[in-house]
Amino acid sequence: MKKFDKDRLLLAVAGPVLALVSALVLTVIVLAASGVDPIDPLRIMIDQAGYEDIQVLIINQAGIYYLAALAVAIGFRMNLFNIGVDGQYRLAAMISAVVGTAVSLPGPLHVLLIVVVAMLTGAFWAGIAGALKARRGVSEVVSTIMLNAIATSLIAWLILPKNFGVQPAGSNDLTTGDIPESGWVPSLSLPGGDIYGFTFVAFALGIVYWFVLNRTRFGFDLRATGASESAAQASGVDAKKMIMTSMLISGAVAGLTGMPLLLGESHTYNLSFPLGIGFTGITIALLGRNNPVGIFFSALLIAFIDKASAGLDQNGYAKEIGTILQGLIVIAVVVSYELVRRYGIRRQQQKVGEELAAGHALKTDNKEVAA
Amino acid sequence: MRRITRIATVGLASAALALSATACGGKKSSDAGSSTSSSGTKEASAAIAYDIGGRGDQSFNDAAYAGLEKAKTELKIKTAEAEPTEGESEADKVQRLTELARKGNNPVIGVGFSYAPAIKKVAAKFPDTTFGIIDDTSQTDKNIANLVFNEEQGSYLAGVAAAKTSKTGTVGFIGGVEVPLIKKFQAGFEQGVKDTNPNAKVLSTYLTQPPDFSGFAKPDLGKAAAKGQLDAGADVVYAAAGLAGSGAIEAAATAGKWAIGVDSDQYNQPGLAKYKDHILTSVTKDVSLSVFDLIKSVKDGKPESGEVRYGLDKNGVALADSNPQYKAMADVTAAVEKAKADIIAKKITVKTAP
Numbered sequence: 001m002k003k004f005d006k007d008r009l010l011l012a013v014a015g016p017v018l019a020l021v022s023a024l025v026l027t028v029i030v031l032a033a034s035g036v037d038p039i040d041p042l043r044i045m046i047d048q049a050g051y052e053d054i055q056v057l058i059i060n061q062a063g064i065y066y067l068a069a070l071a072v073a074i075g076f077r078m079n080l081f082n083i084g085v086d087g088q089y090r091l092a093a094m095i096s097a098v099v100g101t102a103v104s105l106p107g108p109l110h111v112l113l114i115v116v117v118a119m120l121t122g123a124f125w126a127g128i129a130g131a132l133k134a135r136r137g138v139s140e141v142v143s144t145i146m147l148n149a150i151a152t153s154l155i156a157w158l159i160l161p162k163n164f165g166v167q168p169a170g171s172n173d174l175t176t177g178d179i180p181e182s183g184w185v186p187s188l189s190l191p192g193g194d195i196y197g198f199t200f201v202a203f204a205l206g207i208v209y210w211f212v213l214n215r216t217r218f219g220f221d222l223r224a225t226g227a228s229e230s231a232a233q234a235s236g237v238d239a240k241k242m243i244m245t246s247m248l249i250s251g252a253v254a255g256l257t258g259m260p261l262l263l264g265e266s267h268t269y270n271l272s273f274p275l276g277i278g279f280t281g282i283t284i285a286l287l288g289r290n291n292p293v294g295i296f297f298s299a300l301l302i303a304f305i306d307k308a309s310a311g312l313d314q315n316g317y318a319k320e321i322g323t324i325l326q327g328l329i330v331i332a333v334v335v336s337y338e339l340v341r342r343y344g345i346r347r348q349q350q351k352v353g354e355e356l357a358a359g360h361a362l363k364t365d366n367k368e369v370a371a
Numbered sequence: 372m373r374r375i376t377r378i379a380t381v382g383l384a385s386a387a388l389a390l391s392a393t394a395c396g397g398k399k400s401s402d403a404g405s406s407t408s409s410s411g412t413k414e415a416s417a418a419i420a421y422d423i424g425g426r427g428d429q430s431f432n433d434a435a436y437a438g439l440e441k442a443k444t445e446l447k448i449k450t451a452e453a454e455p456t457e458g459e460s461e462a463d464k465v466q467r468l469t470e471l472a473r474k475g476n477n478p479v480i481g482v483g484f485s486y487a488p489a490i491k492k493v494a495a496k497f498p499d500t501t502f503g504i505i506d507d508t509s510q511t512d513k514n515i516a517n518l519v520f521n522e523e524q525g526s527y528l529a530g531v532a533a534a535k536t537s538k539t540g541t542v543g544f545i546g547g548v549e550v551p552l553i554k555k556f557q558a559g560f561e562q563g564v565k566d567t568n569p570n571a572k573v574l575s576t577y578l579t580q581p582p583d584f585s586g587f588a589k590p591d592l593g594k595a596a597a598k599g600q601l602d603a604g605a606d607v608v609y610a611a612a613g614l615a616g617s618g619a620i621e622a623a624a625t626a627g628k629w630a631i632g633v634d635s636d637q638y639n640q641p642g643l644a645k646y647k648d649h650i651l652t653s654v655t656k657d658v659s660l661s662v663f664d665l666i667k668s669v670k671d672g673k674p675e676s677g678e679v680r681y682g683l684d685k686n687g688v689a690l691a692d693s694n695p696q697y698k699a700m701a702d703v704t705a706a707v708e709k710a711k712a713d714i715i716a717k718k719i720t721v722k723t724a725p
Binding site: 053090153155156170171174270272273275277306307311314319 | 451452453454456457458459460461463467470474484487488506507508509510517549551552580581582584
């Protein structure tokens, strides 16, 4: 079996690498076609990543993306498409900011309360889609997208000064008030800036994700249901319960997405709280093949493109080159994964055929791999 | 097995390519990382960081750009600009302002209230640089100039003009994003309409809800909203929606009705030249003046600091009269002039919230 795994690992790595390289090549072609120096912007982006402060930005952003991508990946492993991570984390950040501002507790408890409220809110919002799917068979893709829009409107209403919002004197912003300092998570100070404490929690969650999926009965049930719902059901897995649980967990993790920013930087939910992270999370989960290590590197990559492309502006290039690159990566990922998958299947069939023809018994462990 | 070798070779080769690319970048960047602070030049330079929508929004950001360009030619200084990405966080804004300040730009101006917390942080790090923030007075410091406008006063005049011009007695207001700032526009406009014609109906629509700021950036949203209002009988549409407002202007012009522009004098915007005959007037918010004034004050060695307010009295907000058709409507311009005088004389107080 071991040698066969090496084979599969190679195929698994070939997908993303093929995707990245073809995305890069396509970007260069696009740039050249539009009359822009195709290499210089990429060189500037790599240069940018050398600056300490940009590196800190990249790490922090990667932590945020990592949480969003994990939330998406949990659904993906179950064949559930939680497109609603975006709404879930924004609502969670807003509600937990309101709660965090209203109470005053000793340090760790305060933070814990905010985090728990965020997880519960995210779980609740995703749970609506889960319940609809489990009980009524409503496609979670449709319901989560619609819940995103509802979350936006709900937040806009909740943040009005007559409800929970505050309009600081002289400001045109609306906030939820400032969370007292006991509710802040300390950051790691580096020469280039502060790395949010919660970023480490984010990456640690990747280990939990790996353990739960691969080393627990629940994780097995989840993967089994994802692979074949009917087969899982036949072996005694309650599919409806699995849909509900995995949506709740996905939502709870989604709820954490806003935490690095809320606890480490803004300490309030205001009008310029970022949105769209949930959708980037989908890209990252896809690119990382729902694997905690893969997601980590994809999160870093997308964060790198985000932050490094911002500097293009001041060097006479459009920073949208970064957006083009990201878009092409998404297309290339889908295409190259499919190509590699087909190739893998064909090769497997061929191998089996060859061995049958040679009259060998079907033993997998005497296969040699040339690589 | 041979095939896997081929795929592996391709994979390895491309990985090696990618790695070597990063490797050579890595070496260079560590040098650059230490030499960033020395790149500041002696030559005077001013910088602005744009709000969502960026340069080319024919409106708010372009007004700031106009001020910067004016300073460039009249004061003979260098300029720098930076644009935001949608969905960015406060850390990115801090980064952008820091970058601009570190390169020796002075002043550094944040266009839009969302820069306020970031300006406060960066201003503390660069005490010798003057920072400007447009539309916010909540964050103050010795080296921060808060450039604010009485948008409601200009919008009031637009309301007067709209009520006087409308034949159907129904006028429309389109706000980009439902935030307090845009509500000032709405409040002034509605009050102006009602004071002029108590029976007039004002249809008010917002394109998006925060934190979705695409209502300032997507012309198609403005177009759809304007169409809705025109269908409901409005014949003058006032859009305070940044770049999205150009969609509203397009819709109104296509329907042969009146549009009222915002921030810049949109009658004179080259990007809107096709529709200019239907742009009745524009509520100008002279962001360019405020940007120019601040740059000039820094150049003269007497940097502005604290709240700098631009109202009707200083022509910081005004109603443009570059459309000859508007100028020909004597009763409309007379009513507008009277209202303007009344506001300056404080005979009329314009509300800042609807």
